[in-house]
Amino acid sequence: MSPDIVGAALPLFVGLPLIVAGILVMTGHRLRLHAVISISTMLIMLLGAFGLVYHFSSTDGGAIAHQVGNWPVGVAIPFVADMFTALMLSVTLLLTVVSMWFAHASRAANSQYFAPLVLLLSTGVNGALLTADLFNLFVFLEVMLLPSYGLYVLSANRKLPVRRIHGARLYVTLNLFTSTLYMVGVGFLYGTAGSVNIAILAEQAQHDSAVAIAGAVTIFALAIKASVVPVHGWLARAYPGTSPAITALFSGLHTKVAIYAIYRIYAVVYGGDTRFLWIGVVLFSLTMLIGVFGAVGEKTTRTILAFHMVSQIGYILLGVALFTELGLTAGIFYLLHHMIVKASLFMSTGAVEVRYGSGVIGALGGISRTEPVIGVAFMIAALSLAGIPPFSGFVAKFMLIVGAVEAGEIAAVVVMLFVSLITLLSMLKIWTGMFWEKGSGSQATKSGTVITSQTRDPYAQEVSYTPELATEATRAQVSTLSGTQTIIETDESTVPARRINFALAAPAVTLAIITVVLGIGGQFLLSLSGIAAEGLYDTTEYVQAVMNP
Template sequence: MTATLLPLFVAVPLVAAAVLLLVPGSRHWSTSVLLATLTASGLAGIALIVETADGSALAHGIGLWPFGISIPFAADMFTALMLTLTAVLSVTCSAFAVASTHVRLRFFAPLVLVLAAGVNGALLTADLFNLFVFVEVMLLPSYGLLVMSAPGRAPLRRVTGSRLYVTANLLISTVFLAGVGLTYGVAGTVNIAELAGAAKDSPVVAIAVAVCLFALSMKAAVVPVHGWLARAYPDASPAVTALFSGLHTKVAIYAIYRIYAVVFEGMSEYLWIGVVMFSLTMIVGVLGAVGENSTRSILAFHMVSQIGYILLGVALFGPIGLTAGIFYLLHHMIVKASLFLSTGAVEVRYGTGPLGSVHGIARAEPLIAVTFFIAAMSLAGIPPFSGFVAKLALITAALDSGQVAAVVVMLVVSIITLMSMLKIWSGTFWGRPGVVPRGSVTPEHVSGEFDEAQARDATTILAVQPRRKINLALAAPAVFLAALTVALGLGAQGLMELSEIAAYNLVDTTTYVEAVTGA
């Protein structure tokens, strides 16, 4: 792959979205265009991995303008890994949406394609202002997906969740734009490569860029600005929740890694702040999950907790810490999406609600039960899954940096995570197939095969006897991702080597900076 092809990661999904809007057709037409475009993006990402496997970086000035004037796109191994995995998750979540019939909505496919274009642009751009632009490109279709993902009889709380998501992200965008403006005002540029090492030389530049990092931390749901994610994500449909979990916060995390590595050059003076904040994020997130009583709320709080693990890799700056953090990031994207999709499959067919309103799923649906169990054990860090390798690498990096307290936090949080996963297992999957007494399930807790009248009038609601069971098409996306976490656990060496290449590109940013500046 040549550098001149990098803009196609953004252009192709945008053109495909325009085609679907201008030439509307059947559901099969929109589904085919959606999946084909996202698959092509994933294949291009794999080609980019091969191209950057030697530690090199590619850069291209949009419109063939010279560097320093053009909008710069750049990619190294870290970028290539993220482009590939975000495409894989987009395909997987879209396939689930097709199986659960959400893709029948006319604008679903175009919105997902515009979202993919924004994600790819945010990962590729080497300019702070254009990072802001592409984040906005990500957000605009996301607002539409949130609204569309709620069924017509959605309760008011879903509207509240969407409103919270929009409000929080508008605030985040405002803070980030202010940081970009401050950076330009004190440094005279917002090109990330031209800002290389600037925070070391100028405390004023460090403060300005720190505003951008603070906004990205809000976007990543770092404590204490995490509540919006834990309350907004559970109110979307399963497919949209899984899609957002793999894209939105992960783009922010990627940007934090990149900006701190290039602009601050891994300055050790500020790393203790990261260790404290990210350790608190682990603790608060997992404790929030303990207090929840619905599956997706528990998973949303665990998402906050796991973000603390991922970002700890930045605070343990160095080859070992960054390698562990990048591996953990890739592992978490896969496992969390699998959990949302496996429980989403249960929700689509059986309804949703507090833990215990649907139970005995393991006997009725052994495939989806095994899929959830694998992903849950991987999230908790149990061998032989990828979560064990990720946490072991991160613990090793923390011990190497002398951060014993962070190691203790990771171990304690892992135990509580395991307990929370077992809580979902016992409340939804374990036990004998049974019934839910009248009054324990309300209309807003029912979806799939049941409707409001059944929920309101029936003396009992069958917990494990819907008219249709979870078919293979609905289960396949979660099964695929669960199989992937097993493969990454047993064959972790391959991904660990790629993560190591990405980490060294962050430790020594010379290759990236020279590519972007045209040196």
Template sequence: MWYSPDLVASLLPLFAAIPLLAAGILIVFQRAKIMQEVVMYTVLMAGLIGSGLLIAITADGTALAHRVGNWDALVAIPFAVDMFAALMLLTVSILAVVCAWFATASGFSKEPFFAPLTLVLMCGVYGALLTADIFNFFVFIEVMLLPSYGLYATTIYRRGGRQQLAGLRLFIVANLFASNMLLAGVALVYGTYGAVNLAQLQGAAKEEPAVAIAMSIVILAMLIKASVVPVHTWLARSYPYTNPAVTALFSGLHTKVGVYAIYRWYAVVFDGDARWLWILVLLFSLTMVIGVLGAVGEKTTREILAFHMVSQLGYILMGVALFTELGMTAGIFYLIHHMIVKASLFMSTGAVEVVYGTGELDKVTNISKREPIIAVAFFAAALSLAGIPPFSGFVAKFTLLMGTWEAEEIYAFVAMLAVSLITLLSMLKIWKGMFWGDRKKPAPMPRTGQDPDGPAATLAGGVAIYPELPEEGSSVAVKAASDAYIIEDTKDARPRIKFWLAAPAVITALLTLAIGVGGEVLLNWADTAANGLLDTSVYVEAVLG
């Protein structure tokens, strides 16, 4: 064995401790701007490397655990990792790095306390994924939420619009409600069973009705957090109204921690109890359908993508509703694929929004010639989301469809096919409205040098004034069309979104292609993770020591 299991296990709490410590240091040295960036990226890259090593360690089905202070399992703070947790750690670490990159390129990272707030957020995410205790999970969820409120509020500070205020209020209310329900459920679990350690709760909800009721409250809190129908609208009405960098970051972290908890808790505490699976299949099928239908009438890219995020969460959670080896493998694969693809879509359309000032489809159109790199990145991620080969979405949906057919859930199977078609049409709607558009209608003028959250132009005497003149050789006549400004007779079609800003979307789009072409690797990891959930004995033994 090339590693010491006890040593590696003892280092697990550092995933949460180091970001928290680094955040404290950065708050003290808040004026040292370069230090903020260097420390943030160093910590995020360390998390990425560490999670990669955990993938190698847990690839054979190994589970490691450590009780902080070596206290007895009844009172200790337990940290545990298996392949499922390691896969989630690796994916959230990748997303944290690319989303921080996008925030730096878009200028949002210059906001006060961006770096420390991001690191505290990652402390909560890492802790929630690694803890083997439902009360400590609640604690880490709160650690994750507090900086999220700060990141969202920073957008209010810059923009202060009515939609932004309403979005922040809804985001806070929904998450506080879910947190209070989670805490009440945890208290009820402890009151009925006398334990909150996952290993000690193994199979308790399957055997004792009182524990099943208590854990149902805990699961319901996570369904709210994961924005499952009918408690889904908070996400669709809050995510589109913060900064694009924050939206991309939240899309890969917040709801996915809730999804992870549902998989983990139903496998361990409910022991995959088949009596309630039909309810989950119905609930997640409705989430797929209602989420995608909600996107049909929206007019901005982020609103459309937010509703699709709700819909795709139905696909992801269908794996646990099937609770078969193939279904769980497909669900976990879909979870990893979706985290990457959705972040890519939010960053590609976000780059357009940063440079052109809006994400409304009728105001930003026909920019594929001007912005070919970002157009290709969006198109690739959109095809992946719709399940078109050779991207990861095809592997994810095909495997999940096979699992659904194998489980004889025909209605869910039909719903998946129908939703996939509507998803493709919605992605084409964004492509046609923003990147392709009316070929007779010229592309809008990039707001070169503008504040990312400021107005696209200043209207003085009916003339749109831009901070920089068009480059020599272009023929430009600017006119005002309500609050949109359009270049007419433009000959200069060179890209205006700098590659530094486009790179995060490009990297994640390439990653979804790599996962699709080399899907066997991730499928094997997902299969190992699924087997660890179907048979939780290795995980439980590691936690109990």
């Protein structure tokens, strides 16, 4: 297909979900129709993203750009795509489809505004990945965040109002602050360089200290959004406040778009300037360490996994801190792998939380006996996160370690190996506390079930029982008030042994299968990541595409 035709189609990744979202708002409370149309729209865009990947693989890289309205460069809204963009579009759209599936299966999508908000979120994500203008990046980030606030509140756990209010307040405040800080940096860039088009700013940070400082402000704001140490604490406190479906969706989109932007800005505006790389190596190594240590003392699955998100973000960003072709290849591969694996983990533990009412370690137990499929899905994703072969996490970590050795960053290698061990231990903690050992916080009588809270976490779900003791009446009437004991009269009929149905388990299983495929057949994604890394290491074609669309 002609590059001109492909370039002209790029704005459809923004326009199509925006138009469909508006149409769905006007259709009212027709949830089945919303689900069919919204998921179909996402699948169409996913096919388009796969088409971009095929195009760039067949041309061995390059870039395609389109100036909306054919206005001059620097005035028009520039959309540009290369292999890195195409890969990110593919994975983010895939995760959005799977997350919507999980949301409908878990009944987190029971609102007429759910599908339109997800489509608006996808509009912002796609625009942020495609734009080559730093001001337009701000606009698309806001387009991405505004529906996220709505999704957070619509899907929040209403039985835990303290967590919901606390998490929503923190999430909104943090993002408003970072957006303001980002705009300060953009204004500083425009005042010093006269443009915020990154192609016009290409490599100016290497020669102009004012541009370098202004660019650093924008990168710092993006680092907050990405949850990099020392501005990382918000993520583990905000993400668990909403439903498991929205936590999984956000884990694959929000921080990852910020990471993508950091890669892109440092590659183009700074030209991979080696003078500042040591700062990244130090910060991202600390992010690995502090994130994994933060997970050690947590008692709920989602807070443990959220802290591990912080830790793994350190691994991903280490690729740009190395800034060699091998380091960038490993970082990109790690980014794509992590998006899939982390979403799978949130969905497998989320399926348990939805059906059994708790995510507190030790409150449940023996889940793998009654839910073997979801147990296997969790174990596969957990081992992949820890970097155990033959899963995709092993390929990602091995390549990143090789890249760090090649760059002479031996201290970073030691940190990666140590953090991998602690990650494995944390995953085993969830496995033994939720999937293997029997829960210790429940008792049963012939006349009813006694459910007692043992956790000290004021925001945690305080339901505590094992699958063997659960009944239909218990599931329907369980209390989640902190520090209470609820006695529920039940009949003698027990729930069938398997309570997580196919629709709820399938999203986590699907993503777990993908991580196996990417581990065994990792060379395919590595080759695509290598093409993407070449485009970052040498941005000449990217800049030329923007300047001469």
